[in-house]
Amino acid sequence: MKTLFIAIAILYISTNVSVQVTEPDYLALIDKSLYVEYAGIRMEIYKNDKLIKYYKIEFYRKEAKMRMEFVEPAVEKGRRMLNDESNMWMYMPRTSKVIKLPLKQAFMGSDASNRDLMRIEFAKDYDLVGSGQPDGAILQLELKAKNLSVSYNKIEILFDLQRNIPLSQKMFSLSGKLIKTIEYIYKEQPDNILYMSEMIIKDELMGHSFTKMYYENCKRRQNKPDVFFTLGSLKQ
Amino acid sequence: MLIYIKLAIRNVHKSFRSVWLNGVGIALAVIAVVFIFSLSRGIMNQIVTRNIQFETGAITLTLKQELITCENKQTGDEIYSSLVSVLGNIPEITGYRPRIIAHNALLYASDGNKRIRIEGITSEELPLFTKTVRLLEGSADWEEIPDGIVISQGLAGETGLKVGDNCPVVVQSAEGTINMQDYTVTGLFLDTSQANKYVIYSSYEQAKELYYINLPTHILIDIAHLGQAGKVKKHLREEIHHPWITIEAYTDNLSTAQTLSRINKYSMSGMASFLLFISFVGIWAMQMENINERRKETGTLLSFGFTRRAVKRIFLFESVYISLLFLLIGLGVALPVIYIINVSDGLYLGSSASFAFGSSVVKPEVGPADVFTAALVAIFYPLAATWLSLTGMNNMQIIKLLNNTY
Numbered sequence: 001m002k003t004l005f006i007a008i009a010i011l012y013i014s015t016n017v018s019v020q021v022t023e024p025d026y027l028a029l030i031d032k033s034l035y036v037e038y039a040g041i042r043m044e045i046y047k048n049d050k051l052i053k054y055y056k057i058e059f060y061r062k063e064a065k066m067r068m069e070f071v072e073p074a075v076e077k078g079r080r081m082l083n084d085e086s087n088m089w090m091y092m093p094r095t096s097k098v099i100k101l102p103l104k105q106a107f108m109g110s111d112a113s114n115r116d117l118m119r120i121e122f123a124k125d126y127d128l129v130g131s132g133q134p135d136g137a138i139l140q141l142e143l144k145a146k147n148l149s150v151s152y153n154k155i156e157i158l159f160d161l162q163r164n165i166p167l168s169q170k171m172f173s174l175s176g177k178l179i180k181t182i183e184y185i186y187k188e189q190p191d192n193i194l195y196m197s198e199m200i201i202k203d204e205l206m207g208h209s210f211t212k213m214y215y216e217n218c219k220r221r222q223n224k225p226d227v228f229f230t231l232g233s234l235k236q
Numbered sequence: 237m238l239i240y241i242k243l244a245i246r247n248v249h250k251s252f253r254s255v256w257l258n259g260v261g262i263a264l265a266v267i268a269v270v271f272i273f274s275l276s277r278g279i280m281n282q283i284v285t286r287n288i289q290f291e292t293g294a295i296t297l298t299l300k301q302e303l304i305t306c307e308n309k310q311t312g313d314e315i316y317s318s319l320v321s322v323l324g325n326i327p328e329i330t331g332y333r334p335r336i337i338a339h340n341a342l343l344y345a346s347d348g349n350k351r352i353r354i355e356g357i358t359s360e361e362l363p364l365f366t367k368t369v370r371l372l373e374g375s376a377d378w379e380e381i382p383d384g385i386v387i388s389q390g391l392a393g394e395t396g397l398k399v400g401d402n403c404p405v406v407v408q409s410a411e412g413t414i415n416m417q418d419y420t421v422t423g424l425f426l427d428t429s430q431a432n433k434y435v436i437y438s439s440y441e442q443a444k445e446l447y448y449i450n451l452p453t454h455i456l457i458d459i460a461h462l463g464q465a466g467k468v469k470k471h472l473r474e475e476i477h478h479p480w481i482t483i484e485a486y487t488d489n490l491s492t493a494q495t496l497s498r499i500n501k502y503s504m505s506g507m508a509s510f511l512l513f514i515s516f517v518g519i520w521a522m523q524m525e526n527i528n529e530r531r532k533e534t535g536t537l538l539s540f541g542f543t544r545r546a547v548k549r550i551f552l553f554e555s556v557y558i559s560l561l562f563l564l565i566g567l568g569v570a571l572p573v574i575y576i577i578n579v580s581d582g583l584y585l586g587s588s589a590s591f592a593f594g595s596s597v598v599k600p601e602v603g604p605a606d607v608f609t610a611a612l613v614a615i616f617y618p619l620a621a622t623w624l625s626l627t628g629m630n631n632m633q634i635i636k637l638l639n640n641t642y
Contacts, residue, residue, distance in 0.1 A: 102340075148412060148413045148448070149411055150412065151408075151413060152413070153414075173414050173416035175417060177404070177418075179406065205349070206344060206348065
C-alpha cells in the first residue's frame with residue numbers, strides 16, 4: 001500500500017513537472033529569426049556550377065506584406081514585386097503594366113518559387129507535428145501544412161537550439177518526395193543581432209541547379225508607410 | 237461541227253510534239269489546284285475532327301476546383317452522381333468521357349525541366365487515343381506499367397527522354413499544394429502542333445493521384461449528330477445550373493481552329509490564284525506561239541474556203557481536246573498521290589509547319605468540288621488563252637499568211 005502510494009505520488013509530481021516544462025514555440029522563433037523589414041539582396045542563379053543570371057534587389061517588408069525593387073541588372077531596373085498578403089503582383093516599367101503572379105511560379109527563373117521568397121510565415125501556414133532527438137544543439141523539426149493550399153505539404157527544419165535559428169529546411173511534396181532544400185547562413189551585424197546573410201536554394205529534382213541569395217544591410221525595422229505596400233503605389 | 241472536231245483531234249495527234257509542253261503546263265496546273273484545295277480541306281477537317289473527337293467532345297463540362305477537390309468529396313460525389321444521371325437521361329447523348337487536365341506541370345529530365353500539361357485518360361478512351369494520336373514508339377499500355385506516360389517526340393527530343401526512362405513530374409494540386417510523382421515513359425507520339433508537343437498523357441488514375449482530386453476536371457460528351465450540339469447544350473443548361481460546372485459546345489471552342497482553317501483556306505486560295513495567273517500567262521504565250529507557227533496552215537484553210545470563224549473553231553477545239561487529255565493525266569497523277577499520302581498517315585511537314593497549318597501532319601482530302609475546279613481551270617484557261625491569241629486573225633490577209641510574212 002505504501003509502495004503504491006509513493007508510486008502514485010511520483011507519477012503525480014512527474015506529470016505536473018512535465019506540464020510546467022513547455023516547449024518553445026519553434027515556428028514563431030523561426031519566423032522571428034527570418035524577419036527583416038529591409039535587406040539588400042544579391043541573387044545569383046547557377047546552372048552546372050556556372051553563374052547564368054544575377055539580380056540586385058531591395059527588399060522591404062511590413063509584417064506579412066513584402067515588396068521587392070530590382071536595381072540590377074540595368075535591363076531589370078525598375079521592376080517591382082509586391083505581396084499584399086492575398087496576391088502577388090509585378091510591375092514592369094517598360095510596359096507600365098502590373099500583372100498578377102502565381103505564387104508557385106519560379107522567381108525570375110531561379111530555383112525558388114515566388115511563394116518561397118514572398119510568403120515567409122511558418123507559424124501561419126504550418127503545424128509542428130514532430131521533433132527528433134536533439135543532436136547536440138540541433139533539433140530536427142517536422143512541419144505539416146495546415147491545409148492543402150500551402151505549397152509544401154511537409155517541411156523538415158534543422159533548428160539551432162542555442163541561437164534559435166533555422167539552419168536548413170527540406171520541402172516535400174504531397175506524395176512525400178523531396179523537392180527543394182534551403183540552407184541558411186548567418187552573420188552577426190553591428191547591432192549585435194544575428195541576421196541571415198546567405199540563403200542557398202536547391203531544386204532537388206535538378207541536381208545541377210541552385211540559387212544563392214546574399215543579404216546585406218538587414219534591418220529589423222524600416223519606416224516605409226503602409227501605402228508603400230499597396231498595389232496603387234507599385235506603379236508610382 | 238463534227239468535221240471541225242475531227243480536224244482538231246487530227247491536228248493534235250499530228251503535231252503532238254508542239255502541244256505536249258502546253259499540255260504539261262495544264263497537267264501541272266491541275267495537280268497544283270487539286271493539291272492546294274485538298275490540302276486546305278484536309279487541314280480544316282483535321283483540326284475540327286481532332287478537336288471534337290478527342291480533345292473537347294461535342295460538349296465539354298468543366299468542373300471547377302471547388303467541386304473536384306478531395307476536401308469536398310462528399311458534396312462533389314453527390315453533385316457528380318446527379319450530373320451522371322442527367323447525362324443518362326438525354327437521348328442525344330451517346331456517351332461521355334471523364335478527363336483530367338492539369339495545366340502548368342513541370343516535367344524534369346537530366347537536361348532541365350519543361351512546362352507541360354498532363355491529360356489523364358480512362359482505359360475506355362485508349363482506343364480513341366491510339367487512333368487520334370499517332371504513336372511512333374512504345375505503347376500506352378498502362379495496365380502493364382501503371383505509372384506510364386506517353387510524351388511527344390518533340391518533347392523527347394528536347395529533354396533527351398526515351399521509352400523506358402523515368403522522370404518526375406511536379407504539379408500544383410487542385411488545392412494548391414505541390415505534388416510529385418515519378419513516371420516511366422512508355423511511348424512517344426508524333427506531335428502535330430506546338431500545343432500538343434507539351435502534353436503528356438497518363439492513365440486517369442495516375443493523373444487523379446498526382447493532381448490530388450476526387451473528380452475529373454472535365455467531362456467530354458459525345459452526341460449522335462454534331463448539328464444537335466447547340467440543342468443538347470441548352471438542354472444541359474436547363475438541367476444543370478450549378479456555379480461549379482460550366483458547359484460549352486464544341487462550336488464555342490472552335491473559334492481558334494476555325495480561324496486557323498479560314499486563314500489556311502484563304503492563303504491556299506491566294507496561292508492557287510497566283511499560280512494560276514502565272515500558268516495562264518505561260519499558256520497564253522505558248523498558244524500565241526503555236527498559232528503564229530501555224531500561219532501557213534491557217535492561210536491554206538482559208539484559201540480552201542474555210543471561214544475565219546471555222547478556223548478559229550478548229551483551234552479552240554484543239555485547245556479543249558488538249559485540255560481534256562492533260563486534265564485526265566493531271567488527275568491521274570494527283571489522285572493516286574493523295575491516296576498514297578492518306579494511306580501512309582499523312583504528310584509530315586515538320587513541327588514548325590504547325591504554326592502555319594495548325595498541324596505538322598497534313599492529310600489532303602479531295603472533294604468533287606476540287607476536281608470540278610481543276611477541270612474548269614484546265615479547260616477554260618487554255619480556251620481563253622487561245623481565244624485571245626486568235627483575235628489578231630480577223631484582219632490577216634490570206635496571201636500574207638501563206639507567205640508567212642506577218
